[in-house]
Amino acid sequence: MPSNPALVLLFSGKRKSGKDYITDRLQQRLDENKSKIIRLSGPIKQQFADDNGLDYSQLLTASDYKEKYRSEMITWSEAKRAQDKGYFIREAIKMFEGSKYPIWIVSDMRRRSDLAWFREHHPDAVYSVRIMATEEARKKRGWVFTPGVDDAESECDLDMVTSWDMEVDNSQEESEGHLLSVLDSLLTLCSERVLAAATAGRCDAVSNTTENQVP
Numbered sequence: 001m002p003s004n005p006a007l008v009l010l011f012s013g014k015r016k017s018g019k020d021y022i023t024d025r026l027q028q029r030l031d032e033n034k035s036k037i038i039r040l041s042g043p044i045k046q047q048f049a050d051d052n053g054l055d056y057s058q059l060l061t062a063s064d065y066k067e068k069y070r071s072e073m074i075t076w077s078e079a080k081r082a083q084d085k086g087y088f089i090r091e092a093i094k095m096f097e098g099s100k101y102p103i104w105i106v107s108d109m110r111r112r113s114d115l116a117w118f119r120e121h122h123p124d125a126v127y128s129v130r131i132m133a134t135e136e137a138r139k140k141r142g143w144v145f146t147p148g149v150d151d152a153e154s155e156c157d158l159d160m161v162t163s164w165d166m167e168v169d170n171s172q173e174e175s176e177g178h179l180l181s182v183l184d185s186l187l188t189l190c191s192e193r194v195l196a197a198a199t200a201g202r203c204d205a206v207s208n209t210t211e212n213q214v215p
Contacts, residue, residue, distance in 0.1 A: 006102040006197030007190055008122050012109040012158050013131030016143035018170040022131060023107040026186055034194065035103035036096055040114065043091035044077045071148040085113045102194050111157045127189065130164040137171040
């Protein structure tokens with residue numbers, strides 16, 4: 001089991017809601033030695049690519065290549081997850097070396113079982129963020145409803161969850177001021193949690209978590 005993180009930010013949202021964009025922007029403004037983006041899909045894509053002779057790097061991108069194999073990859077990963085719900089979470093933490101960082105930015109939580117796992121193993125560190133966007137906004141970003149993907153558990157299982165710590169409307173791409181306000185709130189949370197954890201001796205991090213102040 002990895003060492004206790006000070007803060008586990010769990011981001012979720014529909015396809016093309018802007019999860020990756022927001023988590024990337026957040027990571028840019030944090031000290032890269034204190035935080036790490038952990039993509040739960042990382043080990044899924046790696047193992048799926050290895051098993052099927054695919055290009056792992058292309059599966060990591062927001063590309064047609066990834067979309068071509070998405071449905072098949074979902075079916076395959078669900079079978080693995082049915083045997084062990086925490087398997088891909090543990091593998092993702094290992095893949096991205098989460099134990100080295102006090103702040104984990106989980107950019108792609110998709111299931112209630114994911115949320116339950118983190119709440120069970122890191123109850124004092126979890127902070128859940130739901131990214132929302134209208135269908136119109138998502139279509140402008142290239143979203144097209146795909147049977148077997150957009151109506152699958154991987155896309156819909158969190159729809160009934162209402163107890164988010166933060167909800168972010170990311171429909172308006174031109175609303176930079178709103179996004180900066182959200183990022184500032186998250187940066188403050190990061191600093192507070194890391195300082196509290198360091199004071200309590202739960203991690204050896206220092207309080208300055210925002211050395212990379214990229215506007």
